[in-house]
Amino acid sequence: MSRRVILIVLDSVGIGEMPDSKSYGDSGSNTLANIARQKGGLYLPHLQKLGLGNIHSIAGVPPALSPEGCFGKMAEKSAGKDTTSGHWEIAGLILDKAMPTFPQGFPAEFIEHYEAAIERQVIGNEVASGTEIIQRLGEEHVRTGRPIVYTSADSVFQVAAHEEIIPLPELMRICQIAREMLTGELQVGRVIARPFLGRPGEFYRTSNRHDFALEPPRKILLEYIREQGLEVCAVGKINDIYAGRGVTDYCHTKGNMEGVDKTLDYMAKAESGLIMTNLVDFDMLYGHRNDVAGYARALEDFDARLPELYAALGSEDMLVITADHGCDPTMPGTDHSREYVPLLVFGQDLQGGVNLGVRSTFADLGATVAEYLNTKPINNGKSFYRDLK
Structure with a gap:
């Protein structure tokens, strides 16, 4: 058969x-x-x-x-x-x-621990559209090198970064760290790497997205x-x-x-x-x-x-x-x-x-x-x- x-x-x-x-x-x-x-x-x-x-x-x-x-x-x-x-x-x-969602963003204490783990400060930590937030915060990200953290109505922790500022291997590394840290009441369904390219006012997401799903x-x-x-x-x-x-x-x-x-x-x-x-x-x-x-x-x-x-x-x-x-x-x-x-x-x-x-x-x-x-x-x-x- x-x-x-x-x-x-x-x-x-x-x-x-x-x-x-x-x-x-x-x-x-x-x-x-x-x-x-x-x-x-x-x-x-x-x-x-x-x-x-x-x-x-x-x-x-x-x-x-x-x-x-x-x-x-x-x-x-x-x-x-x-x-x-x-x-x-x-x-x-x-x-x-239901998997947890974070309509007010992730707890400040978690963000502090995450920043220490990846040795970078982040910006964002809010509910947002992925295409909108890179236009709004992308220029600051390019200037500071700080990754953009955001979520949505879904059970997700998303990290956006310009591929020329934070190379893909590094973006994947800091997303993997988030996946390992998000446990217990913070155990979201997916951590999503959201790379983008372009210039201020013209940022666009690339196809190099990767989802770090819960097992x-x-x-x-x-x-x-x-x-x-x-x-x-x-x-x-x-x-x-x-x-x-x-x-x-x-x-x-x-x-x-x-x-x-x-x-x-x-x-x-x-x-x-x-x-x-x-x-x-x-x-x-x-x-x-x-x-x-x-x-x-x-x-x-x-x-x-x-x-x-x-x-x-x-x-x-x-x-x-x-x-x-x-x-x-x-x-x-x-x-x-x-x-x-x-x-x-x-x-x-x-x-x-x-x-x-x-x-x-x-x-x-x-x-x-x-x-x-x-x-x-x-x-x-x-x-x-x-x-x-």
Whole structure:
């Protein structure tokens, strides 16, 4: 058997508020439907044929009369609405406690200890947009050599530095120190190196970002697949999110379209196992910046690439399209939103038109992938594979 699963995570493409969204400040969030409403409709013909419009009413994406794929939506059982918790839950880990966030910045005492450890003073230590803060503090950073520390509504500690002021190896070193120091109540999901280049007023982030992720506390889906002797190919920030656990090969990408390109490259050479891709532009470039037009355009650009993915599928391949949380650009603020995520499943030998309903956890997807690839079952989730046959 040479089965493969191609699992594409459309980062932040949520499909409606969850019942507990009010407690997260996210009442009314619906990333897909609100973008479509504000844009007067979305043109997503290939996702529409899979059954996207059968999950929820989306302007411009009517329900398919005979969907080619299976469709449904998934609730996040873990506390939180973070990239790490969402991806971990897909892989079988459910978190009882949300990862910590720091809306007032990190404690002064920690910053003092961090400065002593890296032998540099820092600037920033606030909640900020990464693109905005380098424009505002970049000139001071270049003049003083002090790295810019900031966070967001996510559970992250981010360090930005100009590559000509703090070379990449040094930036990675001081980020690794932060990762080792952030323990206990300060144990964020990710420490992120955010290098940039340019001149005052024209600073821009480079593609040399690196995430220092928290190690998953238990075995995850990717490790079960690798133990079965199968390949696990990670595209985008997948390798970083899982701290490399279970991954046999990986590549970073500079944007959604390169993410699709690299997915196709792996489909051309990986004979069995899992190809897992994160397309981050939806979240990073558009959701967090409240860019409705850009988000809509990115959705339509991805939809236009689906025929290439279909053409590369083998007879025993399963294509899955989902997300990890929401980030509704039509809502006030720039935070992630606590939403259901879409679930679309397609394969030449799988049934089409099956309504998979509302799954109680993202781990149902992980359990299904495990069963499809004939690995040991993961710790959480209920497989829906029998509904696909």
